[in-house]
Structure formats: structure tokens, C-alpha cells
Amino acid sequence: MMTETEEPRRERSTEAFFGRRNGKTLRPLQRSIRDELLPLLKLDLSQAAPNDLRGLFTAQVDKVRLEIGFGGGEHLLHEAARFPTSGFIGVEPFVNSMAKLVVDLHDNPLQNIRLYDDDATQVLDWLPEASLDGIDLFYPDPWPKKKHWKRRFVSQKNLDRFARVLKPGSPFRFASDIDTYVNWALQHCREHGDFEWQAETSADWHTPYEAWPSTRYEQKAHREGRIGAYLTFLRR
Numbered sequence: 001m002m003t004e005t006e007e008p009r010r011e012r013s014t015e016a017f018f019g020r021r022n023g024k025t026l027r028p029l030q031r032s033i034r035d036e037l038l039p040l041l042k043l044d045l046s047q048a049a050p051n052d053l054r055g056l057f058t059a060q061v062d063k064v065r066l067e068i069g070f071g072g073g074e075h076l077l078h079e080a081a082r083f084p085t086s087g088f089i090g091v092e093p094f095v096n097s098m099a100k101l102v103v104d105l106h107d108n109p110l111q112n113i114r115l116y117d118d119d120a121t122q123v124l125d126w127l128p129e130a131s132l133d134g135i136d137l138f139y140p141d142p143w144p145k146k147k148h149w150k151r152r153f154v155s156q157k158n159l160d161r162f163a164r165v166l167k168p169g170s171p172f173r174f175a176s177d178i179d180t181y182v183n184w185a186l187q188h189c190r191e192h193g194d195f196e197w198q199a200e201t202s203a204d205w206h207t208p209y210e211a212w213p214s215t216r217y218e219q220k221a222h223r224e225g226r227i228g229a230y231l232t233f234l235r236r
């Protein structure tokens with residue numbers, strides 16, 4: 001039986017989410033801030049998406065970008081502060097990561113962030129066609145064992161979703177420290193046909209994005225001796 005303070009445990013909620021949703025029990029203050037603020041920031045997928053996504057934000061924005069699986073939120077917060085006239089949708093199903101981000105936003109409010117705390121495929125299917133100016137997927141769960149590769153977020157089905165919601169010419173940015181996932185992403189994007197890889201030379205793989213703040217997962221990879229590859233694909 002669940003107590004009042006427990007979160008529902010799910011290993012797999014929908015087709016593309018296979019990870020853990022819960023870690024340590026939230027501290028009472030963290031929980032109360034999350035409970036107060038997340039409902040205000042969370043996208044309501046039970047309502048039709050607005051045709052013009054800019055209306056989702058209190059800030060006046062001229063672009064809208066999506067970050068899938070923001071983890072500690074280092075990049076999402078950094079980009080949202082760097083581009084106050086862009087709106088950012090951040091998706092993260094891991095309860096503790098979402099609570100951390102909501103507390104960060106409580107302490108340092110930004111008017112150009114909206115959130116969603118479940119599987120990003122739900123948001124992708126909700127968004128109107130050609131409505132996004134960029135999708136970031138940094139260090140997605142690697143699923144290194146071959147028998148689990150089919151769980152990887154990059155798949156033909158999810159690339160179809162990306163292709164539907166991205167405006168032509170907009171970037172899908174991907175980073176990973178797992179060689180087989182980097183090759184997997186390159187191969188899937190090549191086979192898909194709607195994405196063009198932007199790289200002048202193979203050295204570009206290891207050149208971080210402009211003003212890259214790094215992320216918690218990347219720092220751990222570096223400590224363990226793995227370096228990231230940064231790939232940018234443009235929606236044709």
C-alpha cells in the first residue's frame with residue numbers, strides 16, 4: 001500500500017520511457033515547492049496545443065525549443081537564461097530531477113520555461129506540425145547492451161516525430177559518450193532521410209556546442225574517461 005508521500009513507481013509508462021522514475025524521497029520543502037509550482041509550469045496535454053506555441057510562455061518569445069531528458073537541468077537553465085526571447089519546453093520523467101529544476105526555478109524565476117514530467121513522446125505527439133525551432137537530446141539513456149538497443153530514444157519512429165514537429169532547417173542536437181549510440185544516431189538519421197548531419201570534419205564530433213555548460217551526466221562520463229560526441233542534424 002502506498003503512503004501519502006510516496007510517488008507511484010513505474011518502470012515503463014509508455015513506449016519510449018523505460019527508466020526509473022523515482023530516487024530518494026523528496027525533502028518536505030522540495031516537495032511542497034514542486035507541488036505548488038509544477039502544476040503552473042506543466043503543459044496540459046488534455047487541452048489541444050495552441051497553433052502558435054509562443055502563447056505558452058509568459059515571456060514574449062519568438063522561438064520555441066524542446067529539451068528531452070534534461071536531468072539536472074544544467075543546460076536547460078543555462079540556455080533559458082542565455083536566450084530570454086526563446087521559449088523552452090523541458091521534459092523529464094525522473095521525479096527527483098524535475099523537483100530539483102522546479103526548486104531552481106523557484107529560487108531564480110524564468111518566464112520562458114514550461115515543463116512536462118513524463119515521456120517526451122507524449123509531448124511530441126501533442127505538438128503541432130512544424131512548431132519547434134530545435135530539439136536537444138543530450139546523453140539519452142545509453143542502453144549499451146545490444147539486446148536493449150531497441151529501447152534507445154533515437155528510433156525511426158521518434159525521428160518521424162522529430163521531423164513532424166521541427167520547422168524546416170531547425171536543428172536536432174544529440175550528444176552521447178557511448179560510441180555505439182553515436183553510430184546508431186548517425187545511421188538512423190541517415191536512413192531516415194529528413195535529417196542532414198552538419199559536420200565539416202570528424203573533429204567536429206568532439207567540439208561542444210557554442211557556450212556549452214556541460215551536464216551532470218557528461219561530467220561523470222569525463223571522470224570515467226569517456227568523451228562526448230556532439231552531433232547536429234538539420235531538418236531538411
Ligand SMILES: C[S@@+](CC[C@H](N)C(=O)[O-])C[C@H]1O[C@@H](n2cnc3c(N)ncnc32)[C@H](O)[C@@H]1O
Nearest residue numbers: 016017069070071094119120139141215216217
Ligand atoms: C543519462 S540521463 C542524461 C540527463 C541529462 N541530459 C544530462 O546530460 O545530464 C537521461 C535522462 O533522460 C530521461 N529520459 C529517459 N527516457 C525519457 C523519455 N522517454 N522522455 C523524456 N526523458 C527521458 C531520464 O529520466 C534521464 O534523466
